[in-house]
Amino acid sequence: xxxxxxxxxxxxxxxxxxxxxxxxxxxxxxxxxxxxxxxxxxxxxxxxxxxxxxxxxxxxxxxxxxxxxxxxxxxxxxxxxxxxxxxxxxxxxxxxxxxxxxxxxxxxxxxxxxxxxxxxxxxxxxxxxxxxxxxxxxxxxxxxxxxxxxxxxxxxxxxxxxxxxxxxxxxxxxxxxxxxxxxxxxxxxxxxxxxxxxxxxxxxxxxxxxxxxxxxxxxxxxxxxxxxxxxxxxxxxxxxxxxxxxxxxx
Amino acid sequence: xxxxxxxxxxxxxxxxxxxxxxxxxxxxxxxxxxxxxxxxxxxxxxxxxxxxxxxxxxxxxxxxxxxxxxxxxxxxxxxxxxxxxxxxxxxxxxxxxxxxxxxxxxxxxxxxxxxxxxxxxxxxxxxxxxxxxxxxxxxxxxxxxxxxxxxxxxxxxxxxxxxxxxxxxxxxxxxxxxxxxxxxxxxxxxxxxxxxxxxxxxxxxxxxxxxxxxxxxxxxxxxxxxxxxxxxxxxxxxxxxxxxxxxxxxxxxxxxxxxxxxxxxxxxxxxxxxxxxxxxxxxxxxxxxxxxxxxxxxxxxxxxxxxxxxxxxxxxxxxxxxxxxxxxxxxxxxxxxxxxxxxxxxxxxxxxxxxxxxxxxxxxxxxxxxxxxxxxxxxxxxxxxxxxxxxxxxxxxxxxxxxxxxxxxxxxxxxxxxxxxxxxxxxx
Numbered sequence: 001x002x003x004x005x006x007x008x009x010x011x012x013x014x015x016x017x018x019x020x021x022x023x024x025x026x027x028x029x030x031x032x033x034x035x036x037x038x039x040x041x042x043x044x045x046x047x048x049x050x051x052x053x054x055x056x057x058x059x060x061x062x063x064x065x066x067x068x069x070x071x072x073x074x075x076x077x078x079x080x081x082x083x084x085x086x087x088x089x090x091x092x093x094x095x096x097x098x099x100x101x102x103x104x105x106x107x108x109x110x111x112x113x114x115x116x117x118x119x120x121x122x123x124x125x126x127x128x129x130x131x132x133x134x135x136x137x138x139x140x141x142x143x144x145x146x147x148x149x150x151x152x153x154x155x156x157x158x159x160x161x162x163x164x165x166x167x168x169x170x171x172x173x174x175x176x177x178x179x180x181x182x183x184x185x186x187x188x189x190x191x192x193x194x195x196x197x198x199x200x201x202x203x204x205x206x207x208x209x210x211x212x213x214x215x216x217x218x219x220x221x222x223x224x225x226x227x228x229x230x231x232x233x234x235x236x237x238x239x240x241x242x243x244x245x246x247x248x249x250x
Numbered sequence: 251x252x253x254x255x256x257x258x259x260x261x262x263x264x265x266x267x268x269x270x271x272x273x274x275x276x277x278x279x280x281x282x283x284x285x286x287x288x289x290x291x292x293x294x295x296x297x298x299x300x301x302x303x304x305x306x307x308x309x310x311x312x313x314x315x316x317x318x319x320x321x322x323x324x325x326x327x328x329x330x331x332x333x334x335x336x337x338x339x340x341x342x343x344x345x346x347x348x349x350x351x352x353x354x355x356x357x358x359x360x361x362x363x364x365x366x367x368x369x370x371x372x373x374x375x376x377x378x379x380x381x382x383x384x385x386x387x388x389x390x391x392x393x394x395x396x397x398x399x400x401x402x403x404x405x406x407x408x409x410x411x412x413x414x415x416x417x418x419x420x421x422x423x424x425x426x427x428x429x430x431x432x433x434x435x436x437x438x439x440x441x442x443x444x445x446x447x448x449x450x451x452x453x454x455x456x457x458x459x460x461x462x463x464x465x466x467x468x469x470x471x472x473x474x475x476x477x478x479x480x481x482x483x484x485x486x487x488x489x490x491x492x493x494x495x496x497x498x499x500x501x502x503x504x505x506x507x508x509x510x511x512x513x514x515x516x517x518x519x520x521x522x523x524x525x526x527x528x529x530x531x532x533x534x535x536x537x538x539x540x541x542x543x544x545x546x547x548x549x550x551x552x553x554x555x556x557x558x559x560x561x562x563x564x565x566x567x568x569x570x571x572x573x574x575x576x577x578x579x580x581x582x583x584x585x586x587x588x589x590x591x592x593x594x595x596x597x598x599x600x601x602x603x604x605x606x607x608x609x610x611x612x613x614x615x616x617x618x619x620x621x622x623x624x625x626x627x628x629x630x631x632x633x634x635x636x637x638x639x640x641x642x643x644x645x646x647x648x649x650x651x652x653x654x655x656x657x658x659x660x661x662x663x664x665x666x667x668x669x670x671x672x673x674x675x676x677x678x
Contacts, residue, residue, distance in 0.1 A: 053513045054512070054513065055509065055512055055513065075515055078513060078514060078515035079515045081513070083510065083513040085506055085509060085510060085513075087505070087506035087509075088505070088506065089505065089506030089507050089509060089510040090505070090506075090507065091261070091265060091505070091507060092505065093265060093268035093269065094261070094264055094265065094268070098261075098264055101257075102257055102258075102260075102261045103510065103514070105253060105254060105257040106254060106257070106511060106514040106515070106516045107514060107515060108254075108515060110253055134268070150510065151510075
């Protein structure tokens with residue numbers, strides 16, 4: 001296994017902010033991993049993913065994805081990554097199929113390949129009979145599944161997921177997790193943020209716990225649990241590392 | 251890249267097709283606008299309007315001059331003259347009150363003894379002139395009495411009346427009075443000189459004027475309300491695309507699709523290119539619909555039909571470039587605005603300001619100097635002048651090329667600012 005993402009001393013300080021959102025972060029993620037980025041609100045998870053997706057620029061430091069850097073290979077990187085944002089990020093008045101055909105085409109998929117990829121994904125996530133219904137008529141769980149498909153139609157090497165199961169029912173959550181596991185077995189490296197710690201414990205092969213822009217701990221879920229005295233699960237580890245203090249002011 | 255662009259255009263049309271309200275705004279409202287405005291403004295272009303303006307006429311003179319003014323006013327076809335209210339003659343006080351309350355737009359008060367005093371004054375002047383030529387023995391009996399004070403015809407206007415209307419009315423009444431006065435002078439000369447002079451005075455104006463129109467295909471290009479209004483309001487409607495376009499972009503940002511697209515291997519230029527092409531097509535459809543209405547529907551509404559003889563290609567080019575300018579502005583506004591509450595009112599207001607600056611309502615030459623400067627840098631003015639060049643001045647493509655260039659430059663500048671703003675935002 002080789003490191004598909006290498007992050008070196010990455011920092012981000014937003015304009016007019018007093019503190020760094022991400023400070024001197026160094027991290028390596030191997031190909032084929034399901035890597036969980038966990039942390040309380042304001043820990044820097046979304047900032048890190050936003051930089052890795054090319055949405056915002058770092059203040060300092062660097063990173064590579066599949067040995068490519070954004071400075072010179074932004075377009076190539078965007079071809080091999082998939083992004084599933086926390087918002088639904090779909091056109092509400094278009095049907096699921098129309099949305100997927102459009103976003104798939106933006107990844108360079110065409111004609112039969114595109115249509116097949118859309119149909120196969122809709123089938124796998126149980127949405128085939130709703131393919132020609134408008135997104136605005138969908139439940140939260142259905143929208144989440146379409147949102148996921150829109151980021152993986154081109155079978156990316158690296159998939160970034162920002163809280164992909166937030167606000168969905170158990171059935172939709174299971175469907176999404178199962179599908180992600182299937183993708184992972186086909187070779188997609190997954191970087192995932194979530195507040196569902198039990199889900200992350202079961203789903204992730206490796207985890208980093210972030211707080212105040214820094215990594216507090218990283219390793220496999222079982223190793224992290226074993227390293228914290230009296231911890232029975234990932235939630236205990238999380239509280240032990242980040243504290244019980246509310247983060248509403250961050 | 252072409253495929254991505256085509257898919258972007260297709261997506262924009264799908265989005266529009268699902269937005270019935272948006273479609274109505276885009277295609278029906280410009281037609282309603284152009285029909286309404288042209289019907290309203292048509293009367294200002296016609297010499298004879300169906301609707302006459304009721305005015306009050308107070309005759310304190312009871313002589314020839316008042317009768318002549320009344321006759322001329324009634325013949326003018328602009329006014330319906332009222333000399334009585336509730337069966338009683340109108341006094342100055344009644345007229346003043348009615349006009350200042352806005353019940354009537356105007357009142358004319360002919361002062362007492364105007365005819366008699368005018369006659370005495372003229373005969374006195376004529377006698378003096380003829381006397382200086384040694385013709386005193388041919389004169390009839392002298393009429394010189396005490397000096398006569400100057401007479402005033404009073405005009406009352408409703409305070410809500412537009413200054414342009416006031417000026418036009420005052421100017422035509424002034425002309426009418428001057429004609430009556432000069433006619434009286436001729437008559438006085440004739441009276442003083444006796445019968446032998448009756449055939450020697452030609453009372454018709456020696457100097458007349460003739461308006462020379464531009465010509466095309468051996469025909470005069472006669473401007474009418476439609477030729478003036480269709481280009482102006484078509485341009486206004488084209489620029490209103492700023493509102494739906496900016497809302498479209500703000501929606502993309504708020505629903506997260508814009509962020510998703512930024513993570514896709516597609517450049518912002520392709521995304522904006524898709525919007526530009528689709529909204530340009532909409533602009534052109536709007537334009538052709540307005541032209542079609544002006545050609546085929548207007549005659550059924552009692553308006554002159556729009557004459558596009560051989561100009562449709564040039565008109566299409568102007569509409570296309572005006573569309574570019576409007577789209578550039580819409581994209582910039584949508585990029586900078588954070589919410590629809592920002593983009594929609596700002597878009598609507600700024601289009602109205604641009605239209606005012608461009609000369610859609612008031613001609614640029616009639617504006618104050620400082621506003622004329624702003625008019626010269628207004629894209630709506632470039633577009634309007636290019637339309638007038640084609641419609642009314644019968645020029646070729648080379649003559650409108652500078653204006654088209656400016657419209658396209660405006661598009662390039664606004665798009666560049668939008669792209670730079672977007673890029674800068676990524677470095678937050």
